Amino acid sequence: MISAEPPADGPSVLPVHSPAKARIVSAAADLFAEHGVGGTSLQMIAAAIGVTKAAVYHQFKTKDEIVVAAVEEELARLTGAMDEAEAEAGASAELVREALLARIVELALDRRRMEFALVGDPVIGRYFAGHEPFRRVVERLYRLLTGEAGPEARMRAAMLTAAIGGAAMHPLVAELDTETVRAQLLDLGRRFLDLPG
Template sequence: MSSDDAATGDVAVPDHYSRAQRRIILAAFEQFAQHGVSATSLQMIADVIGVTKAAVYHQFKSKDDIVLAVAETEMARLEAAITLADAQRDSVRAREVLLTRVIDVAVQRRRLYSVMQSDPYMARFLAEHEPFRRLMERLFAILAGEDLDSDMRVQAAMLYSAIGSAASHPLVVDLDDEALRIHLTQFARTLFQLPH
């Protein structure tokens, strides 16, 4: 993790981005979490890192390219959780591992997780992004198991949406991370009839 990563929490930008691009991605994380994707301009991102908007354009051709870089960074975290869950011996343990990791990410990154799920710009972008759709299919296959009946698919979709929404909801803003993690885990285990 670079010093840029440390300054923005535990954001781990993929190595294939240059140092200048990494600074822009980290600034975008900050602005997206604070203002939402739709309300964040390239000028706002440039102001955070003290460069001109032209300098941002030199690194990324469009706002969509920055959104893609932010989404790719977050998708890497989710992919790591799915890969770990896939390595488990049985489906129950795979669900437990995946739910634990998804809840950890949602709690650690409350504001950004909410943006990733609910911001109209990001929602439209991700809906059209094939790698994200494939990742969601893998996630839901683990949560719903081999038996992809409509009840399990609805439960999986509700749970995934509920985790992100609940983690950033105003009613729980006063809960510390550990308390929130415990409550979300109990809810998820009950929904999927996993042992407590």
């Protein structure tokens, strides 16, 4: 169970790790996506990269530190996607939503199992629920996607991002080519957000 304090600053750029730490975080994130945080042990992480558990401990003192590092990377990618969407679209809220939807779909496809599974893990959700920088990233995402604030906007954005992440990694679409999945996710996302097709 996660017990360490979350990081004080919100993710604005992708964290820089040594090659050894980066390998651990990458392997851990894959395992978290497959087994959840609670179902992933340090031994599993060590085995995935072919090192001893002691070698993992040499880089990270606790599993909590690995979880935080993995979440920071995913949130930094999400923050980057929002920054890019706003820079590309300018002042038009509709164009920002369209650009952000495309980037969220790309993140989901690129990381197929990891992106939304990691951020949506219930252990991580409880851990970061009261963490202000995490909440700011999520609130910004919801505001950009819906153009609104409040409970209904949060639910709409939460349902959309969960649907994109869930659909991208669902067994029923595992055999579909990436282009088909991308086209379907964009089409359904546009309809959900009432964007022109």
